[in-house]
Amino acid sequence: MIKQVCKGAATVAAVVALSACGGTGPNGAEPPESPSPSATAAASPSGVAATPGGSGGKADALLSGTWGTSTGSVLLRVRGRAVEMASAHRCQGKVAEEDGLHVIRLTCDDGNTDRSVGRVYGLSADGMTVEWEGLGADSFERAG
Incomplete structure (x- = not known):
């Protein structure tokens, strides 16, 4: 046998x-x-490797938590699909998977749109980069 x-x-x-x-x-x-290359082989305009998202996958668990920029000027708090951002502007929104990437969509209390749509790249246990449409990228480190 x-x-x-x-x-x-x-x-x-x-x-x-x-x-x-x-x-x-x-x-x-x-x-x-x-098949076409996976999202892990894709890169952002800044050349950072993309990290795929997924419903209930490891990337979702990695994304949850509190993230801050090294300057402390931007703080993101991700809980499930809910996202809060504290910076010069207070914003709330959701994160969803779009085209294999986590995409953050925020609405700020004061109407600011600098960081209204961001794509998450290079997500790891310790850091990530968010490429904001029309603004550029922020590098985040896990804050807690």
């Missing part, structure tokens, strides 16, 4: 290896086109 399983696994591995190298697939058919 074990010999049959190993032989079957070797056959599957050989088929996978051959199809990954190009050429024809089983029965002489062309293999399907490769």
Whole structure:
């Protein structure tokens, strides 16, 4: 029984290896086109690697918490999908997955729109970069 399983696994591995190298697939058919690069291979305009988001995935757990810029001028608090920002402006909003990235959408109490839409790149346990539409990027470190 074990010999049959190993032989079957070797056959599957050989088929996978051959199809990954190009050429024809089983029965002489062309293999399907490769999927487009994943979000982890994408980069922001500033060249920081993107980090995919996902419902209930590891990236969501990483994003939750309090984040601050090194200058202390911007503080983000993420709880689930709710986001609060404290800076020269007090803002609230939501984070959602769009095109494989976490996107923060904020509305400020005073109507300021400097940081109304931001895309999260390079998310790790200790830091992230948020590229704000029309403003540029802020680098954040976990504050708590």
